[in-house]
Amino acid sequence: MKEGLSNEQGLSRGTKRKPDEDEILVQPPRRIRALAQDVVNKIAAGEIIVAPVHALKELIENSVDAGATMLEILVKEGGLKLLQITDNGHGINRDDLPVLCERFTTSKLKAFEDLTSIGTYGFRGEALASISHIAHLTVATRTKDSSCAWRASYADGKMAAPKAGQSAEPKACAGRIGTQITVEDLFYNIPNRRRAFRSASEEYAKILDLVGRYAIHCTNVAFSCKKHGDSTPGISVPEKANTLDRIRHVHGSSVANELIPLEISDDRWGFKAELWASNANYSVKKTTFLLFINHRAVESSAIKKAVDSLYSTFLPKGGHPFVYLSLEIEPQRVDVNVHPTKREVNFLNEEEIIGVITNEIRENLGKVDTSRTFMTQTLLPGAQVLRASVETPRREKLPTDAEPDPQLSKSIDRRPPASKQRPYENNLIRTDSRARKITSMLSTGQQSMSAQAATGGDTGLQELKYKYSDKEPTVCRLTSIKELRAEVRDNMHNELTDVFASHTFVGVVDERKRIAAIQSGVKLYLVDYGMICNEYFYQLGLTDFGNFGCIRFEPPLSLQEILNVAATQERTVAEAPEDFDWDEVVIVVRKQLINRRDMLAEYFSVEISEDGDLHAIPLMMKGYLPSMAKLPQFLLRLGPHVNWLEEKACFQSFLRELASFYVPESLPTPPPPASQTPGMEGDEGTVDKDSEDAEVHGRRLQLNRAIENVVFPAFKARLVSTRGLLKGVVEVANLKGLYRVFERC
Template sequence: MGEQAQHGSQPPLDPLPIQRLHESLINRIAAGEIIHRPASALKELLENCLDAGATSIRITVKDGGMKLLQIQDNGCGIRKSDLPILAERFTTSKIKSFSDLSRLTTYGFRGEALASISHVAHMSVVTKTKSDPCAWKTCYSEGVLVPPKAGQTPDPKPCAGIDGTTIIIEDMFYNTPTRMSALRSPSEEYARILDVVTKYAVHNSKVAFLCKKAGSVTPELSTSPTSIDQAIRLLYGHAIGKELLHIEVSSSPTNSTSRPIGSGDVDDAEKWSAKAYCTSPNYQAKKTVFLLFINHRLVESSSVKRAIESVYSGVLPKGAFPFVYLSLEIDPRSVDVNVHPTKREVIFLNEEDITERISDAIQQVVSQSHSRTFQYQTLLPGRSNESNVKKAREEEENEGEEDKGERPASVPQPTKLYSQHKVRTSLHDRTLESMIPVLNPSRSDGDDISKKVVGLRDIPESGCDLTSILELRKAVQKSIHHDLTEIIKKHTFVGIVDDYRCLSLIQHATKLYLINHAALAEEMFYQLALMQFGSYRRLKLDPPPPLRTLLKLAVDAEPGTEKSGLSKNEIVDRIAKALVLRRDMLAEYFEINITLDGEIESLPHLMKEYTPDLNKLPAFLMRLGPQVEWQIEKECFFTLMHELAYFYSPSPSQFIPSIPDSANAQGKATTWQTEHVLFQAMRKFLVAPKSLLEDDVVQVANLPDLYRVFERC
């Protein structure tokens, strides 16, 4: 106890001085982050070969790559003038500024691969360009040129060679014994090298690959230019090749029934496309073989892998796994490749949405493929087949008189579509409204209103050269969510769930969605207002109501006006003065005609088949005062059109919850207009933005998932 107390009472040690590490130590530490084993060095070199446009790549390996790792390509080669700085850190031909990272279409870009290799191994390079009369050979150590032999200069030496580059790496990790001792056996390291070459050979099926051990006559891997599916068959075996299914999916909707606002060749940074080759349920493996390439870069993604494995968990027995090759191409601006030293991982926008789309596509193709087949023995050994022959004859005799002729050798069977993947939609299907009994079924004009058919007219986009309007239209197009737009355009209306909160159910394919139709309608009317800017139809008010009277009604009903420090009459005066002062602009651009006497003669009519609730007119005029940014042109148009869209959209104020719709003629007419006009208009005109996914559109059911629950029960 005394010794412990004495030890605990010792004063703290003095802080150690901070010192700058030596350059060679810094480079060796950095090299350890890039080059983990021979296979990681080979991956970097393979990517350099492909960046150089090589069509043939030959790899030679000795002792698992620790004694020798040589890679030869027939690419463009390296210029002699670039050889002195070839192995220095951060020397690259791929980027010049940080902004270039958002436009990368190559594998390498940081210029660390060759530098890292030169710090942990002896490296030599033989290269020749098409314009050079001969090849040049150089040796590197610690990132700089070194003489090949004592007494010679480190300058590049001329030698015989063919177009392309050969990189020779010897004695890897000779100066880092700890790293060398952590490596596996040469055979295991060679297996890792073959795995890397195999994956790149599949993805780059138009490039010839050859990989062999030093001194061996026959290569372990040899490919020639072919298709991806043939490369998979060659490299992974016939068992996988015969069960491959091909899938292609992209961000673009398959078709569009209407032209979006400001449509055209818009450069969308969130476009993506994917193609995959995966095995059918007939193939089973002990572990998943997953090849993932994002923008042609071999990467890993546990989330994507788990999502695809979950698709197969419903069709494969427990303990069985598939083979999946997936190539995903995303706009470089949406991908960050600089998040891992070896570029093994990347980060990209909308990862969850893209993964879900790909998983759904794979699930659809896998579920629609033929069911699993099993090999079985028709006869027990040693037993007579008389009973089988008799059974076959009975089946032929019972098939009927029409089949007495010679039967074809094989009849193609239609692809079976499982019940959970059938989409049951029809214009004659019952809606939720039709299932609610009417208490007083009296005949009236409103009872037959559902028999009318609303045909929406096309709304042309107005020609406008104002920069602010063009920017607003471009912003709408940029914010589009293609999947949600496709859902709205091809949905089937199910019914209104809650009139007061404006909640409805729609169906798309096998999924059921709960939506806030007021929010969707408001977005649609904003887009219609933006589309028709400057050329609105006129909704005439006869007789024209006084502006001040309407404003006074709204201000009297608005709570909290006393917090402004103004009386209600002063608020009415200010808003009326502001609107009358801008009456010329409102009339020219928005067809809001206000006379000098302060009467409202007309309003813009955004859609001929739809009339807004004029009970909301006082609140609309009142909000134009404080809610519109009058001083800035773009903000003024943006806020004013949003107020106009809010005026047109349905809201809880239209409904009276205490009175049932069956006894409320106005509520019944509003419900009909919502179903037969608003939803039809949203199918035709709405370009759904991503913001609607936050609170206004929620998936509540998915038929295949419900079937899985029932199967467990």
């Protein structure tokens, strides 16, 4: 008896038991039935109107489609209690009010093929229908031809009586031209959805973000968004504000003051874009990315990821940018009907378009003339000191007419106590420009000359003077120049680019062979700065194309005489037949340059008069002048070595010749100190200036100063090292490797 009770208790507690075959009950298949129309409508409404912000997005787009130039938005309890939008558009005809909230009723689409060329925000006719199924909807509208406004209420897609016992027909009322749509008690009949919203303030923040996006994008449309009961709006943007002012109204001046405007177009991929991107001075904890594709506010994780990846090389760790991108793509390349809320769109050649946009942003970020302020720490411990220092822009335009105003940016130099923990010796690297240089190991006379070169003292050289003009920078849209820039980027060597971007200049090793020493990390390199300069000035010519400064000659130089000097030099060194007519070469080259003087002046700042006088040549870098001894050869080579017949080849060959002209000249080895020269008397430890031509001596000092203080810092900031430069860089020492050698000893 007890065993029986035990078995029954075990079965009642869920003991597994295989049923007998005859106990299996065969269930018939369930019948397929059509859902009730009310259920279908509510399901569709739940897909389109997920939150109050989605309802407002549909209403804003309808108002803009209606030609409104003013939108007023009123919100209560995050839009769940009240969501009202008033516009001054063309309104709705009274005869269209009965079908206004029926599903798939629209004035913007007739056939399915129209989707390939749709140019409006809305087109499916589901927005108002969906709202009417999950909220109390009231519409008051008046057209230009109507003598009064008409008000109608809707429920479940149809006109309904506003109160029991009243008629559902539209009622005449007072109102201005346009439409006012009032949405009350959103999700009143879907309690689970309504309970899912955490707070009204969070929903209102989403609404402000949405209104801010459209307020920035929709030019010539005034926006105002206010919370019910507040005296001032959360967002207010005037109708006549331009894009930059709209960004300032919505996101503040701190963003607007650091934006770079860009316009990008590409016929191959069929798009054009307007873009406002923050420069390297602006950084926040979260990316602000406003994306419009064919004027629709959408999201694209691929574009956002590419932008974040791009800015990670310009901003400090954890920093993110602000980007507003309006992308217009040929309608036949875009599918707008892929998401119920139109939040996403698909378009062709996505990767290629993203590549063009990010490359343009990267290129322009490197050209911004701004000073950046950093907290700096010196090597010496001690008391805290406040010190003002002058910071110059990383790159400066070189205008030509007005005197510059001094620009000072102050930075605070706080010197905290030095850390007691010392790094391992084999990881010690040179980090301060005041540390010992290679010139300190030279003889006393060479040290004296190097010091003069660094400071400019006792050199007889005058500081270069510049004049500035008000000329606006020219935006280059030439396809040939863009292709040449792309070729440089495609040939980029990442590791070598990092070496130059993080290097410390050590010193000039050989002026005749044009060799300098640099340090990067724990490695020491010898570099052919002649080869590096050639590539750098070519890249500078591409990035600054059409925006060069001018080196003016007063009085102007005779082009004929300069070319004659070059021809005389070529006669002595060139291997040409004896009957070769150099005079004819001079005539032909002079004629070519005069005939193309307009193009040379516009693109390259080479100014030549009709009479053949040379007034100006391009100035590519402030603080550095090319050797004027190379000018005759440069002008003569412009004839046979520049392809004047093809645009791309012409620009490429001209910029190569210009870069060659700007390469520092090879100087003879400096003479030894006077005390070491047989038969010469002089103060010990001084260079005998009489044994070296004064012009060569001055040029040597000027060139050494420019190489250290101008040229190599420019390499650090802007050089894109190509694979061809690998031949000009040789690693000569590795600190860790040397320590391993010493340890074995």
